Amino acid sequence: MADYDYDLFVIGGGSGGVRAARVAAGDTGARVALAEEDRYGGTCVIRGCVPKKLMVFASEFSDVAEVGSAYGWNMTAGSFDWQSFRGHLNTELDRLEGVYRSLLKNSGVETFDARAKLVDKHTVALSTGETKTAKTILIATGGRPVRPDLPNAHLGIVSDDIFHLETLPKSILIIGGGYIACEFACILHGLGVEVTQYYRGAQILRGFDDEARGLIAESMRERGIDLATGTNIVEMGPASDDHSGATPTASDAAMGASAAQAADLAGESSATGGPIWVKSTNGHERVFDTVLFATGRDPNSTDMGLDAVGIETGRRGEIVVDAYSRTAADSVYAIGDVTNRVNLTPVAIREGMAFVETAFKDNPTAVDHELIPSAVFTQPEMGTVGLSEEAAREQEEVEIYCTSFRPMRTAFAGQSDRVLMKLVVSVASRKVLGCHIVAPNAGEMIQLAGIAIKMGATKEDFDRTVAVHPTMSEEIVTMKTPMRTA
Structure with a gap:
């Protein structure tokens, strides 16, 4: 058997790569190393989900005085201090990066603050000039925002x-x-x-x-x-x-x-x-x-030596993998946004866990990419799981249960905000094929609805559930008559 420096070398210190590295090291005792050219935590923690959500929270305070006044509070709207917020934000991101580094260190993972690229299917070259070998290599380099091909x-x-x-x-x-x-x-x-x-x-x-x-x-x-x-x-x-x-x-x-x-x-x-x-x-x-x-993101796969080992990429540069995240090079795997499957942080983490099961626990595990709940943090938010009405009706006959109304909290304040609750139901099986919520905190609601829909809940299962009153989400279980059949 060849003697390698490591059992696993991970390229990329985002959520998926870090989870795979530390679980492989902690659960199986594998010798693991990880290289990250930028900040640990990747897109989600450093320049995506986490700072964005904190900015969402900050932006939602803009109408507090107006709403509060309607409820009897003597409030005056102030101005937003970007410098103060930005300082707190950077402190929090520094703390989270430290957490990621500590998780790796405490799991016994050796880290390199360097860019890594493939030399062959068992060797990586680091921007520090070092070369490292590994029995298995995992690419988890994520994606990057792109600019249009436009002058200036x-x-x-x-x-x-x-x-x-x-x-x-x-x-x-x-x-x-x-x-x-x-x-x-x-x-x-x-x-x-x-x-x-x-x-x-x-x-x-x-x-x-x-x-x-x-x-x-x-x-x-x-x-x-x-x-x-x-x-x-x-x-x-x-x-x-x-x-x-x-x-x-x-x-x-x-x-x-x-x-x-x-x-x-x-x-x-x-x-x-x-x-x-x-x-x-x-x-x-x-x-x-x-x-x-904000015109799209491409996989981070350029200048990584993929051609040298026969790894196939797609039209946008995504690394082509099978159901078990294996590339065409049998010792090289890829997970997360660099594969352009479902580009969500929890999916990358799930793929990282499945990789460890497959490559280090002799338990080939494929990730189920169906019925994944997600949220769009607009104002109001949208939470969604399953098929849209348009996609569902192309597959089979469906019933649409839908209601839109002014939520109590802001209606009392005289605001015109509206929310939407919608279920897409199969006429044949009665299963709920899709749930779509547009409302404050829709992301919190869709997580729970996603459990029921993933389990195969029918419309009648929803109907048998007693409503929590007064809430916006009670409408999900009180819509008895379909608005239309499509």
């Missing part, structure tokens, strides 16, 4: 950059209609930024239930986000006096101000170094402090 696209920022802004812009244009674009539109609007969003498609949140995403779009517009669908960016560049005819944003402070005047009035401008002129497909020209591209 470098003037804009991507989602990773949001958390490093020295100051918040007065105005921002967000390009994209996926969940990242919509979440940051709501977050930044809640923090006091004037938000415009362009999406080239007919409706945001493609792939989600039409009724649910329609309500979110309506709610975003009602809150004051300038959401323009069927619209894309065609040109952009540094703003100058030549663009004085462009439509000014609110941060210009005076209608008709030139782009140069707007920059002066906005004080310190965006992280891009100055205001940006944008021309859209509808012919409009506007000036924004910052442009955020």
